Amino acid sequence: MISEAQFQNELRLIIENGIREDVGDGDHSSLACIPATAQGKAKLLVKDEGIIAGVEFAKMIFQYVDKDLKVETFIQDGTPVKYGDVVFHVSGSSQSILKSERLVLNAMQRMSAIATKTQSFARLLEGTKTKVLDTRKTTPGIRAIEKWAVKIGGGENHRFALYDMVMLKDNHIDFAGGITKAIQKTNDYLKQNNLDLKIIVEARNLDEVREILQSDNVYRILLDNFDYDMTRTAVALIGDQCQTESSGNINEKTIRYYAECGVDYISSGALTHSVYNMDLSLKAI
CATH class of the missing domain: 3.90.1170.20 (Quinolinate phosphoribosyl transferase, N-terminal domain)
Incomplete structure (x- = not known):
């Protein structure tokens, strides 16, 4: 951060x-x-x-x-x-x-x-270990106050911008030639440039979760658009090797169910883009 x-x-x-x-x-x-x-x-x-x-x-x-x-x-x-x-x-x-x-x-x-x-989302998570995160889907020019408001409402901030955390999403992975290559290149880049940044990697399915787990220095796996069964399976596969985050059109009706799957975080762009x-x-x- x-x-x-x-x-x-x-x-x-x-x-x-x-x-x-x-x-x-x-x-x-x-x-x-x-x-x-x-x-x-x-x-x-x-x-x-x-x-x-x-x-x-x-x-x-x-x-x-x-x-x-x-x-x-x-x-x-x-x-x-x-x-x-x-x-x-x-x-x-x-x-x-x-x-x-x-x-x-x-x-x-x-x-x-x-x-x-944010508080309405946070209340829906009470009794679980899961915390709600914001995203970079903020109003241009006023991101700082929107992320401050998320914290006031009981949520937590994701990365602030592109420079304070590495997040390898589908396009990064595809352009880099695959998950393993993207992670390896990122670790090399961080070492070469003496940067201490956490790495989050997006997974689109369970096979990608398994592949991510074969690499070192992954801080969190983002389970993008997983259903409940896939999420529970992914959480079991990951164990305590790294953190877990669910995302992808999660709303007030579904957020509790994803939390009960055992993920550490749920990120929602709606906290800042739909109010x-x-x-x-x-x-x-």
């Missing part, structure tokens, strides 16, 4: 780009009718139900826009919320509050939706 410093840098870039995109050469609506000296206060109002996420990120946005803005938090990230709840108050320059408003709302609405969906934003508003008080 990426380091904390890398993660914080990603968050900073999201904020910088978000303000650049939204404000440009100035918030002329506010500049036109609100004095620079005006002070104000606003509340983050919940108009929906779910898990709130993005409170700490909102604080980062406010601080980036204006270090003198003050936030009083009433509800923390990861907390269930309902219609009418007030998450925080922000006070200070009225112009600065308005300049921050849209980026704060866009981020928190998206993050809360992801956290809510409806939580309804939130920033209202002057």
Whole structure:
């Protein structure tokens, strides 16, 4: 996984780009009718139900826009919320509050939706050893906050990007000339370049599972689009030689059954690519 410093840098870039995109050469609506000296206060109002996420990120946005803005938090990230709840108050320059408003709302609405969906998946896994993972199926430019939201919702992060873990999928395997060649070439590459990266290899059937098990340094086997019987057989074959992960159109109706097959992880792109934003508003008080 990426380091904390890398993660914080990603968050900073999201904020910088978000303000650049939204404000440009100035918030002329506010500049036109609100004095620079005006002070104000606003509340983050919940108009929906779910898990709130993005409170700490909102604080980062406010601080980036204006270090003198003050936030009083009433509800923390990861907390269930309902219609009418007030998450925080922000006070200070009225112009600065308005300049921050849209980026704060866009981020928190998206993050809360992801956290809510993730928690619903995590609850379905209670009582099993299986953990739910996100994927790289994220919104371009804001991956860091979407993966942060998954963690807030009780899930775990898969690799962050292409550079922090090796994942040999069907196309890599086919282009490399087969599973064994792909793994061997990868191990040689990592050694030659002095890289300490975990290797995940995708299997499309049980024969491929058996072939993967003949190679060294495989951290996890991804069982892609296996049915329940194949998954149970694969888990038995793999034993404790490496970790196991199920993926491939797994949803709320099937996730528990796959977990009961004994896999360590279930990855789901739906956590980040198929959510409806939580309804939130920033209202002057």
